[in-house]
Amino acid sequence: MKRRVIPFSPPDISQAEIDAVTETLRSGWITTGPKTKLLERRLAAYIETGKTNIDCNIDDAIKKYSNKVVCLNSATAAEELNFRIIGIREGDEVIIPAYTYTATASAAVHCGATIKIVDIQKNGDVNTHSPEIDYNKLSDLITEKTKAIVLVDIGGVVCDYDKVYEIVEKKKNVFKALEPDGTPLGDLSSQIQKSIGRVIIIADCAHSLGANRVFRGEKKYCGTIADFSSFSFHAVKNFTTAEGGASTWRKIKDVDNKDIYKFYQLLSLHGQNKDALAKARSGAWEYDIIGPWYKCNMTDIMASIGLVQLDRYDGLLKRRKEIIQTYNQLCNSMYISYLIHSTDFMESSNHLFLIRIPEIDIDRRNKIINRMSEYGVATNVHYKPLPMLSAYKNISGGIDKFPNAFSYYSNLISLPLHTLLSDDDVEYVCEVLRSVAGELVGC
Numbered sequence: 001m002k003r004r005v006i007p008f009s010p011p012d013i014s015q016a017e018i019d020a021v022t023e024t025l026r027s028g029w030i031t032t033g034p035k036t037k038l039l040e041r042r043l044a045a046y047i048e049t050g051k052t053n054i055d056c057n058i059d060d061a062i063k064k065y066s067n068k069v070v071c072l073n074s075a076t077a078a079e080e081l082n083f084r085i086i087g088i089r090e091g092d093e094v095i096i097p098a099y100t101y102t103a104t105a106s107a108a109v110h111c112g113a114t115i116k117i118v119d120i121q122k123n124g125d126v127n128t129h130s131p132e133i134d135y136n137k138l139s140d141l142i143t144e145k146t147k148a149i150v151l152v153d154i155g156g157v158v159c160d161y162d163k164v165y166e167i168v169e170k171k172k173n174v175f176k177a178l179e180p181d182g183t184p185l186g187d188l189s190s191q192i193q194k195s196i197g198r199v200i201i202i203a204d205c206a207h208s209l210g211a212n213r214v215f216r217g218e219k220k221y222c223g224t225i226a227d228f229s230s231f232s233f234h235a236v237k238n239f240t241t242a243e244g245g246a247s248t249w250r251k252i253k254d255v256d257n258k259d260i261y262k263f264y265q266l267l268s269l270h271g272q273n274k275d276a277l278a279k280a281r282s283g284a285w286e287y288d289i290i291g292p293w294y295k296c297n298m299t300d301i302m303a304s305i306g307l308v309q310l311d312r313y314d315g316l317l318k319r320r321k322e323i324i325q326t327y328n329q330l331c332n333s334m335y336i337s338y339l340i341h342s343t344d345f346m347e348s349s350n351h352l353f354l355i356r357i358p359e360i361d362i363d364r365r366n367k368i369i370n371r372m373s374e375y376g377v378a379t380n381v382h383y384k385p386l387p388m389l390s391a392y393k394n395i396s397g398g399i400d401k402f403p404n405a406f407s408y409y410s411n412l413i414s415l416p417l418h419t420l421l422s423d424d425d426v427e428y429v430c431e432v433l434r435s436v437a438g439e440l441v442g443c
């Protein structure tokens, strides 16, 4: 085997993204402005229709597509603002799966909530092998303090939202909605909680832009399934704006989308009632601050990368799918279990390729990772479960209480999956895995 260097997940930036950024830099407007607004509408159109090209300018897009997407500077910010909008605060409980990245949990902690961490299903979901929360444990955990459950679409594989909606509907009678407190945000949050009238379902869609699943009998894209969702556009994701993210939500009965959208803007821009573009208009300097809030807006530089990535996204997803098909064949031939990205009810966004080598412990798994890296192949582990991390050990009671998450993690390796891989690179990764696993494990 001739040695190659295979990075884990470099960004796929073409000349078109570079040209778009240059154009924005020269345009005279580089922070939040028309490009961010256009990206929001195009993303709204994408998650509503599955079409990446709405083929119209910003004025037409604003008329035609909903304002249910807000672009921000990260998924972590998007998730925290989702919690802030629905009124999560001290005294509330939020249910989180053990198998996820810290941001899923830390955003709830920032809002003062107590997090209730739940183990995953043994060996993951029966159809996709995705490390999904154990739905059977949810019902007993829901108390009158429970305000939200977060599901995580790991690797782009969409969770079983139908099941969670069914669980929270059944526990509707224990849900206690926030009362209005006379502040504009508190009153909006109360209106949202009262209208939903049950535990609110939040999706961490950091990996799952473009993924879809049959939900209530209909094919639905991530961002339109949970009550509130957050996406990540971080540099390692399928779709990137370098850093970046977005919040989306489903229509809430009797609550005006414009009010929700307005509060995301306020929360992300210091609580200031005019954004920089509005203030820059001649004579329009005066502003008010209606809450001491955050600064996590997306810039037009970032949005200009995103607009091009969206033009290219169908092609990027297609290439990921091809690579996954090759990896699937490899794993089948080696009797290795792997994340299933496509079923008759779900099409993932093909973000991560997780494999689990049978009968090995953490030490052996790490040896495989190290040996693959000697061959130049970078791999990863998604994820070290939250209860194993210092920040969550005490809150969760330790990893011994999460045997399924621990066992899933112990023999897991994430293979490189990105659109800069050539067919020869993919073949090389396969050869290296075959050789290293054969040598160290005999499979």
Ligand SMILES: Cc1ncc(COP(=O)(O)O)c(C=O)c1O
Residues within 6 Å of the ligand: 073, 074, 075, 076, 077, 100, 101, 103, 104, 152, 204, 206, 207, 231, 232, 233, 234, 244, 245
């Ligand atoms: C599952 C999950 N949630 C949230 C995040 C946070 O994303 P961001 O870096 O955009 O804040 C990540 C980032 O990797 C993630 O993997």
